[in-house]
Amino acid sequence: MTDSKLDKDGGHGRADTQRRGFTSTATTRGIRVEVKSTYLSDRSSPKDCSYLFAYHVRISNVGSETAQLVSREWIITTAEGEVERVKGPGVVGEHPVLPPGASFEYDSYCPLKTSVGSMHGSYQMVTPDGEKFDAQIAPFTLAVPNALN
Numbered sequence: 001m002t003d004s005k006l007d008k009d010g011g012h013g014r015a016d017t018q019r020r021g022f023t024s025t026a027t028t029r030g031i032r033v034e035v036k037s038t039y040l041s042d043r044s045s046p047k048d049c050s051y052l053f054a055y056h057v058r059i060s061n062v063g064s065e066t067a068q069l070v071s072r073e074w075i076i077t078t079a080e081g082e083v084e085r086v087k088g089p090g091v092v093g094e095h096p097v098l099p100p101g102a103s104f105e106y107d108s109y110c111p112l113k114t115s116v117g118s119m120h121g122s123y124q125m126v127t128p129d130g131e132k133f134d135a136q137i138a139p140f141t142l143a144v145p146n147a148l149n
Contacts, residue, residue: 021036021037021038021039022036022037022140022141022142022143023035023036023037023140024120024137024138024139024140025138026135026136026137026138027062028133028134028135028136029063029065029067029125029133029135030061030062030063030064030065030067030100031059031060031061031062031063031067031098031123031125031135032058032059032060032061032062033057033058033059033123033135033136033137033138034057034058034059034060035055035056035057035058035119035137035138035140036055036056036140037053037054037055037056037110037119037140037141037142038053038054038055038056039051039052039053039142039143039144039145040052040053040054040109041144044144046115046144049113049114050111050113051111051112051113051114051115051142051144052109052110052111052112053109053110053111053112053117053142054107054108054109054110055107055108055109055110055119055140055142056105056106056107057091057105057106057107057108057137058103058104058105059096059098059103059104059105059123059135060098060102060103061098061099061100061101061102061103062100063100064100065100065127065128066097066098066099066100066127066128067097067098067125067126067127067133067135068095068096068097068098068125068126068127069090069091069095069096069098069104069123069124069125069135070089070090070095070124070125070126070132071087071088071089071090071123071124072086072087072088072090072091072121072122072123072124073085073086073087073121073122073124074086074087074119074120074121074137075119075120075121076110076112076117076118076119077117077118077119078112078113078114078116078117079114079115079116079117080113080114082113091104091106091108091123092106092108094106110142112142115143115144115147116141116142116143116144116147116148117141117142117143118139118140118141118142119137119139119140119142120136120137120138120139120140121136121137122134122135122136122137123135123137
C-alpha cells in the first residue's frame with residue numbers, strides 16, 4: 001500500500017480535502033518537505049493498543065540545484081515517551097532525483113501502541129557534485145481524532 005509520484009512540473013498533486021489530520025512543512029537548502037498524517041480507524045484496534053496512521057509526503061525542490069534523496073531517518077515517539085529511530089536507503093524503494101521545480105510524493109504508514117505520538121526526521125540528499133546535506137522533516141502529530149481534546 002505504498003504509492004509514489006514524481007511530478008516534474010511542480011504542480012500541486014492530488015487534492016486532499018477529505019482527509020483530516022496533522023501537517024508539517026520544512027525547507028532546507030531549497031528542498032521543501034510537506035507531510036500530512038491521518039488516523040486509520042478501520043485498520044486499528046484500540047482494545048489491543050494498536051493504532052495505525054497513514055502519512056502522505058511531498059518533497060519539492062523549490063531551490064536552484066538538483067538533489068537526489070539517498071536515505072532517510074525517522075524519529076517516532078509514542079505518548080509514553082518511547083522513541084524509535086528508523087533509518088534506511090531511499091523512500092518506498094526509490095532514490096528520486098529532484099531537479100529544480102520537481103516534486104516527489106509517496107504514502108506510508110506508522111503503527112503505534114498509543115493513541116497519540118509524533119514523527120520527525122530528515123532525508124539525506126546529495127547534489128550532482130557530491131555534496132551531502134540533510135533536508136529536515138518538521139515534527140508532526142499522529143493522533144486519534146479527539147484524543148488531544
